[in-house]
Amino acid sequence: MKTYDAVVIGAGPAGLGAAVEIAKAGGTTLLIDENERPGGQLFKQIHKFFGSKEHYAGTRGYEIGQMLLREAEEARVDIRLNTRVWGIFPDRTVVATDDNRSFSCRGRTIILATGASENALSFPGSTLPGVMTAGAAQTVANLYHVLPGKRILMVGSGNVGVIVAYQLLQAGARIEAVIDVTDQVTGYEVHARKIKRAGVPVLLRTTIKEAWGDKEVEGAILHRVDDHFKPIPGTEWRIQADTICLAVGLTPRLELAAISGCASAYNPVLGGMLPLHTTTMQTLQEGIFVAGDLAGIEEASTALDEGRVAGLQAALDLGLGETDTLEDLLRQGQERLTSLRQGPFGEHRQRAKECIWQLASERNHRPASTIINDGGKERKA
Amino acid sequence: MSKSVIICRCEDVTEEEVIRAIEQGARSLEDVKKITRAGMGYCQGKTCRRQIARLLAEKTGCPIEQFLPGSFRMPAGPIRLELLAGTEEMEE
Numbered sequence: 001m002k003t004y005d006a007v008v009i010g011a012g013p014a015g016l017g018a019a020v021e022i023a024k025a026g027g028t029t030l031l032i033d034e035n036e037r038p039g040g041q042l043f044k045q046i047h048k049f050f051g052s053k054e055h056y057a058g059t060r061g062y063e064i065g066q067m068l069l070r071e072a073e074e075a076r077v078d079i080r081l082n083t084r085v086w087g088i089f090p091d092r093t094v095v096a097t098d099d100n101r102s103f104s105c106r107g108r109t110i111i112l113a114t115g116a117s118e119n120a121l122s123f124p125g126s127t128l129p130g131v132m133t134a135g136a137a138q139t140v141a142n143l144y145h146v147l148p149g150k151r152i153l154m155v156g157s158g159n160v161g162v163i164v165a166y167q168l169l170q171a172g173a174r175i176e177a178v179i180d181v182t183d184q185v186t187g188y189e190v191h192a193r194k195i196k197r198a199g200v201p202v203l204l205r206t207t208i209k210e211a212w213g214d215k216e217v218e219g220a221i222l223h224r225v226d227d228h229f230k231p232i233p234g235t236e237w238r239i240q241a242d243t244i245c246l247a248v249g250l251t252p253r254l255e256l257a258a259i260s261g262c263a264s265a266y267n268p269v270l271g272g273m274l275p276l277h278t279t280t281m282q283t284l285q286e287g288i289f290v291a292g293d294l295a296g297i298e299e300a301s302t303a304l305d306e307g308r309v310a311g312l313q314a315a316l317d318l319g320l321g322e323t324d325t326l327e328d329l330l331r332q333g334q335e336r337l338t339s340l341r342q343g344p345f346g347e348h349r350q351r352a353k354e355c356i357w358q359l360a361s362e363r364n365h366r367p368a369s370t371i372i373n374d375g376g377k378e379r380k381a
Numbered sequence: 382m383s384k385s386v387i388i389c390r391c392e393d394v395t396e397e398e399v400i401r402a403i404e405q406g407a408r409s410l411e412d413v414k415k416i417t418r419a420g421m422g423y424c425q426g427k428t429c430r431r432q433i434a435r436l437l438a439e440k441t442g443c444p445i446e447q448f449l450p451g452s453f454r455m456p457a458g459p460i461r462l463e464l465l466a467g468t469e470e471m472e473e
Contacts, residue, residue, distance in 0.1 A: 001470040001471060001473075002470070002471035002472060002473050003473075034458070084457075084458045084460075085457065085458075086455060086456035086457050086458050086460050086465070087455035087456055087457060095455075095468055097460050097464050097465075099461070099464070100464075101464060101467070101469065102460065102464040102465055102467060102468040102469070103468065103469050103470070103471045104468055104469070104470050104471060105470070105471040117427045117428075119431060120428040120429070120431075120432060122386045122387065122388050122396060122432055123386060124385070124386055126386065126387070127387050127390060251431055253427075254450050254453065255425070255453045255457045256457055258450055258452075258453035259453050259454065259455055259457055264450055266445075266446035266449060272431065272449065273446070273449045273450040
């Protein structure tokens with residue numbers, strides 16, 4: 001069976017970052033993604049990133065995606081698209097299908113960069129056509145250039161909610177309101193200000209009671225909530241909308257990590273259950289690394305650097321490349337991550353990550369860096 | 382208009398059915414799954430898992446993490462059985 005130095009699952013910023021680093025260090029790398037194009041969420045991100053220059057401030061998400069793809073191609077990463085991994089066995093055999101055939105191969109290391117799925121919200125009428133996640137609306141609008149509706153209600157004022165609301169507004173939709181159960185906008189002020197300037201009503205301590213409509217969404221009944229997020233009776237009112245977008249958080253896509261035996265822990269700041277991992281993105285399963293939203297919901301820039309760190313650590317474990325150079329790059333990647341986790345939003349995530357690292361080190365008796373045995377040579381699969 | 386709330390869209394399981402299962406003694410995602418089929422459809426619980434865990438937490442008074450992540454098994458995504466059975470080793 002074909003054995004790669006690394007099998008990377010998920011070609012978003014984290015997976016691309018990891019694949020590029022391993023391939024540049026001279027490792028044979030297979031990058032698998034279930035979508036028809038690589039880049040993960042980057043190609044939907046038409047807004048400019050901000051922060052510092054090394055984090056691509058001023059560059060739009062899709063441009064970062066294009067740059068990473070070029071890097072991956074130059075480094076000769078073997079990229080398989082429209083391919084879904086359906087299992088991982090204890091000897092790091094990965095099985096995947098493109099719906100025409102199913103194949104297996106081994107990874108001396110496996111990098112899981114499977115990202116996140118959007119949280120759902122159920123209420124009467126939530127299955128009516130016109131109710132969708134904000135990410136789905138963003139895909140429809142930014143990738144396929146179709147406006148999902150003309151009058152939009154956005155549920156959730158986190159970054160996804162406010163960014164997607166603004167992009168739909170730019171594309172010609174009317175945003176009837178952005179609502180949130182909390183008493184403040186949870187997204188970055190820089191994004192929230194854009195919708196406020198455009199006159200979009202931002203209704204706090206408000207949630208959706210139900211969607212109404214005959215064959216599709218025609219509107220929603222909203223109500224106010226108290227300090228414990230419980231609805232206050234008698235506060236209901238109706239609002240017209242043909243589309244209801246749900247931006248109520250993301251959950252790490254744990255299934256492959258769980259199947260491969262990675263221990264996990266719950267951390268609400270990072271999106272729920274996620275695989276325990278070290279500061280260099282190693283899980284408690286030998287040879288298996290995680291990066292990006294799977295390792296805790298953050299941002300594209302952190303995902304990319306986590307991917308690079310995971311890839312560099314994998315390369316070091318495999319004995320690839322020049323140790324000094326790789327260790328240098330690894331340190332730089334970790335420093336960039338530290339600087340991304342500063343400020344009022346970042347500090348929160350930094351502390352949450354530290355909890356995960358701490359739990360991982362308590363349960364991990366393996367030395368920080370070990371050369372991975374090539375089980376495939378003795379084993380007949 | 383019917384006021385029933387569908388929690389598991391793949392298997393058409395309502396919130397009411399999940400709550401009834403919990404009232405009948407379901408204490409894990411697995412229990413709810415076995416009683417109602419919630420989470421056994423095409424998406425394998427990607428939309429309902431968290432919501433069912435939240436209902437379990439609400440009804441039992443236990444923290445939500447006690448009910449997560451629940452079990453995951455291969456195949457991790459939908460695959461036709463003929464493909465699964467015919468899985469080929471990638472050539473060197």
